[in-house]
Amino acid sequence: MKKSNYLLIIIGVITFFGCKKEYRTAEKSLKTNKKPVRVISLEQSRSIDPITASGVLVSNEEAILSFKIGGVVQSLNVSAGETVNKNQRLANLNLSEINAQVESAKYTYEKSIRDFDRATNLYRDTVGTLEQVQNMETLSEIAKSNLTTARFNRQFAIINSPYRGNILKKYVEVGEIVSPGQPIYKIGTSGFDGSQVVRIGLADKDVIRIKLSDMALVSFDAVPNEQLRGIVTEIASSANASTGLYNVELTLEGFHEDLKNGFIGKVELYPGADSKKYKIPIDALVEGNGTIGKVFISENGLTAIEKEVEVSNFGKDYMVVDTESLPPNASVVIEGAAYLRSNDSIQIVK
Structure with a gap:
């Protein structure tokens, strides 16, 4: 038999078994129906769906400083934008009137003590009555209270900084007559961790996704190419009446001297629930x-x-x-x- 006939037979056998294998594979796939x-x-x-918002940088703690009593502003020692230390004197009233009130209360108290001693001696000598002694004692206690009040008021005719911070605003000028409780300075904390916060407003569908300690990234145009980490430290329980949004406070990690109050921050908030x-x-x-x-x-x-x-x-x-x-x-x-x-x-x- 020629070689060509052998080759045809071999090819035929290979084709037969190949077709049979394909048939069995198809049959197996048909039976299993995979x-x-x-x-x-x-x-x-x-990071499924971060919440984006914009907010304003403010101090973690802010306070409006004022005098307890009214009077004439005698000195204002700092201006808006300055950094102040704890217990640094910021302002004081003209103390002429309050010092006179303290002296008057002092003399009244000293006289009440003498009157009480005299009434006690007369009662001991059976010349005075017990009622007179008791009345003098009462008047002495009242005079003592008036002296304490006058000294207390004089203490708060001077404004000292309650903490290290920045003067955010000055409301009055030297020589003005101010009333009790009228704003003199607005001060914000500075110089320690957690003193800078970004306040944002979120819609109800977003605020329900977040919780305290959720992480956020904040960027400012004034500090390009830098993202600062922060965490959620406060979530309002009711919507702001004027905006309809829920106020959320993010505290930045650390303190950043280059950032100033009022800077606008772009926030990416990552809800822990996600x-x-x-x-x-x-x-x-x-x-x-x-x-x-x-x-x-x-x-x-x-x-x-x-x-x-x-x-x-x-x-x-x-x-x-x-x-x-x-x-x-x-x-x-x-x-x-x-x-x-x-x-x-x-x-x-x-």
């Missing part, structure tokens, strides 16, 4: 009704199971779902889900 799908693994992420959510492609959604959607998942890589998920937010090409909706080690079908039914066998393809 449906090809593509999947992704679930991963939690803190760390308990999954971000999955929108292609995984096979059915939806309001905030409830349906997806297919697989825990063993062999079987697809239909699951309902609660969708908390939609992005351009993704959706955010609660972690409680899905098992932690599951894979989500992102291609081929439209042809699946629950408990279908699947074949994961790359």
